[in-house]
Amino acid sequence: MLPHRPIYDPEHALFRDTVRRFAADEIAPHFQRWEADGIVDRSYWAKGGATGLLCPLVPEAYGGIGADFRFNAVILEELWYAGFAGPAADFSVHSDVCCGYLLSYGSEEQKQKWLPRMVSGETICAIAMTEPGTGSDLRGIRTKALRDGDEYVINGQKTFISNGQMCDLVIVVTRTAREEGSQSFSLILVETDRPGFRRGRNLDKLGHHSADTSEMFFDDVRVPVGNLLGTEGRAMAQLMSELSQERLTIAIQSLASAQKAFDITCDYVKERTAFGKPIGDMQNTRFKLADLKADLAVGWSFIDQCLAKHVEGKLDSTDASIAKLWITEMHGRLVDQCLQFFGGYGFMREYEICRLFADARVLRIYGGTSEIMRELVSRSL
Numbered sequence: 153m154l155p156h157r158p159i160y161d162p163e164h165a166l167f168r169d170t171v172r173r174f175a176a177d178e179i180a181p182h183f184q185r186w187e188a189d190g191i192v193d194r195s196y197w198a199k200g201g202a203t204g205l206l207c208p209l210v211p212e213a214y215g216g217i218g219a220d221f222r223f224n225a226v227i228l229e230e231l232w233y234a235g236f237a238g239p240a241a242d243f244s245v246h247s248d249v250c251c252g253y254l255l256s257y258g259s260e261e262q263k264q265k266w267l268p269r270m271v272s273g274e275t276i277c278a279i280a281m282t283e284p285g286t287g288s289d290l291r292g293i294r295t296k297a298l299r300d301g302d303e304y305v306i307n308g309q310k311t312f313i314s315n316g317q318m319c320d321l322v323i324v325v326t327r328t329a330r331e332e333g334s335q336s337f338s339l340i341l342v343e344t345d346r347p348g349f350r351r352g353r354n355l356d357k358l359g360h361h362s363a364d365t366s367e368m369f370f371d372d373v374r375v376p377v378g379n380l381l382g383t384e385g386r387a388m389a390q391l392m393s394e395l396s397q398e399r400l401t402i403a404i405q406s407l408a409s410a411q412k413a414f415d416i417t418c419d420y421v422k423e424r425t426a427f428g429k430p431i432g433d434m435q436n437t438r439f440k441l442a443d444l445k446a447d448l449a450v451g452w453s454f455i456d457q458c459l460a461k462h463v464e465g466k467l468d469s470t471d472a473s474i475a476k477l478w479i480t481e482m483h484g485r486l487v488d489q490c491l492q493f494f495g496g497y498g499f500m501r502e503y504e505i506c507r508l509f510a511d512a513r514v515l516r517i518y519g520g521t522s523e524i525m526r527e528l529v530s531r532s533l
């Protein structure tokens with residue numbers, strides 16, 4: 153079970169029940185099909201919007217509920233604990249990542265136009281930083297947007313973009329100056345029905361099968377200068393300020409999923425017998441599970457510290473990077489050990505632990521790899 157934590161108020165507990173019911177009624181019946189199809193139904197988004205699960209931070213003036221980030225955390229915890237990484241990742245990129253950029257940097261007109269539609273699920277949002285030639289080092293981005301009168305003309309290519317097949321709106325990280333330097337990049341909103349925008353393949357992944365992840369191509373895509381998000385040349389600073397929330401988000405995903413792997417393993421070792429007794433009675437099993445339980449307890453405690461700071465607007469890049477680094481690495485070790493307790497059954501796709509193992513791997517990669525987290529933490533030494 154997810155631990156009970158004092159960081160949450162009674163209103164979060166009520167909301168948690170709603171999310172849990174949504175997972176049981178609106179994801180569970182379709183999940184196997186979505187995993188096989190490599191994508192969720194579009195109606196999943198509308199249902200998520202109608203249930204209040206999209207973009208909780210959006211103020212009432214733009215159609216939202218103006219909640220604090222703990223509501224985002226409740227959605228993350230429940231959907232990842234339920235084992236629905238793909239559909240959960242879809243919502244998370246939209247609500248926890250893209251929405252933050254519009255809230256922080258959107259003009260009044262952009263907020264009025266996009267936020268109500270993002271809250272309802274009518275508009276699905278993606279963010280495109282990564283390119284085939286560069287991921288960790290965003291200064292290697294080649295996609296460019298050059299001014300032509302009142303328009304930007306965008307050319308380039310992106311890859312690994314979450315919600316890539318289904319999105320209607322993409323926040324594109326692009327060069328807007330010919331010279332090198334951190335002031336050369338900007339964020340530009342691109343509607344996916346613009347001429348010259350093309351989606352590539354829905355990529356075949358190790359895990360998160362129901363989440364669509366894809367390539368994108370921009371061939372002379374023209375957008376009005378009004379689609380610039382924030383100030384021209386400020387993309388790197390904008391990314392730096394928003395990435396802390398993304399990293400906290402991934403740490404929460406990871407911890408909830410680790411808790412699930414741990415819980416189903418505890419159940420399994422009580423039932424499975426070898427040498428005349430449950431494998432859970434063996435000292436090796438008890439000691440290893442005790443270590444994992446301690447890891448989880450430490451993880452939840454640090455997450456709550458970070459959550460409290462974030463709600464107050466005080467989470468810094470170092471703490472967010474520590475949370476992502478330590479929790480996702482711990483999760484990797486934990487889910488590997490849990491799978492080991494299932495023996496050969498752990499390797500079988502029909503066992504949930506097998507999917508949890510596969511789904512865990514990317515958490516150490518996306519949103520900044522563990523190595524990049526170490527770089528960021530080391531800057532505070």
Ligand SMILES: Cc1cc2nc3c(=O)[nH]c(=O)nc-3n(C[C@H](O)[C@H](O)[C@H](O)COP(=O)(O)OP(=O)(O)OC[C@H]3O[C@@H](n4cnc5c(N)ncnc54)[C@H](O)[C@@H]3O)c2cc1C
Pocket residue numbers: 245278279280281282285286287288289311312313314315357360365514517518519520521522523524527
């Ligand atoms: C399922 C999935 C969803 C994703 N969703 C999105 C999305 O929605 N939008 C988006 O823009 N991107 C997305 N990504 C991309 C993701 O953020 C990148 O894959 C990630 O940042 C790593 O970049 P890369 O793959 O180019 O690896 P590289 O940058 O090529 O890194 C390769 C290896 O080199 C290491 N390395 C790099 N630099 C250093 C260094 N300075 N010191 C030590 N080691 C280093 C890395 O840690 C890694 O181990 C997604 C990726 C996946 C797999």
